[in-house]
Amino acid sequence: MVKILVFSIIFLSLTIMGCIYRAIKGPSSTDRLIAINVIGTKTIILILMVSFILHETYFVDVALVYALISFIASVVISNYIESLGGKSR
Template sequence: MLPETFFVATGIVLGMLTFLCLYRAVIGPSAPDRVVAVNVIGTITLVILVLFAFIYGRTLYIDVAIVYAMINFLSTLTISRYLEKGRVTG
């Protein structure tokens, strides 16, 4: 299998998974399900950024992916804390 074919197939699979998670985020039965779905979408986006970095040989995509991962993690923590306690701060 050619590397280009592998990357295209991986991109298609990740795109389909993103749409499945988007469906779960919109229709999800509860708020925690929606939070997990949005977190998975963020993780898939992160994988796509790293895939772009590998394909194009640009380290800038890795830097963007690291920052995006930190923002994704912090937003998930904040939303989870809000859902649990009803407020964000202490």
């Protein structure tokens, strides 16, 4: 079971690299925002997988706080993009 989780962590880390590329080179600010949200979601999953591997329950609290901060940040950035009129960079 641990080997599967380690493989999944490696795979998710590689897909996060693709999302980082999309966040930097995205054609529009909306694409960048979606890429950042996907990075946040995958990071939460990685934290939970590490929590399961290490048998540490406090990582679940860390993941919940990270999810809350990620949600608030995406709302703030969405409002900022809307105030700009949705213009691309």
